[in-house]
Amino acid sequence: MACKKTCKQYIAINSDSTHVRYAIGQKRCGTCEIFLIWDHDNYCPCCGHKLRIKPKNARLKRQYNKILKQKQ
Template sequence: MVCKGICHRYRAKKPGMNSRYETGQKRCSQCDIFINWEGKRCPCCGYVLRTKPKGTQTRHRLMMVQEIKRI
C-alpha cells in the first residue's frame, strides 16, 4: 500500500512539553507522519497506527504518566 496523501489533512502539530503519544497522537509508519485520528488504521494507506513509542526511555515515561493519571 502506498501513501495517497489523504493523511496530510489529519497531520498533528507537535505539542509543547508533552509527548505526542501522551496527547493521543498516532504515527503511521508508512506515511511517516503523526496524525490525529480516532481509528486504529491510517485513513490513507490502511496501515496499523502506532500508539506507543518504540524507545525504552520514552515508553517508560509514557507508562509513568498514564499511571499517575489513573490515581
C-alpha cells in the first residue's frame, strides 16, 4: 500500500505548528507525508495506513496537551 495521490483532496493546508495541527484535529499520514482533514476514522483514505493523531515528540506533545487543556 502506497500513496495513490487521492489524499490530495483531503490535504490540510495551513502553516500552523505541528502540535497546533494535531490539536485542531488534523491527522498525519507518514506514508503520504501530509496532514489530512479526515474525521471518518484513523486510517488514511488514500494509502490505508494508520494515521497519527497526536505528536510523537515529547516537547510537542506537552504543547499539544496544553492547547487541549485550554480548550476545556
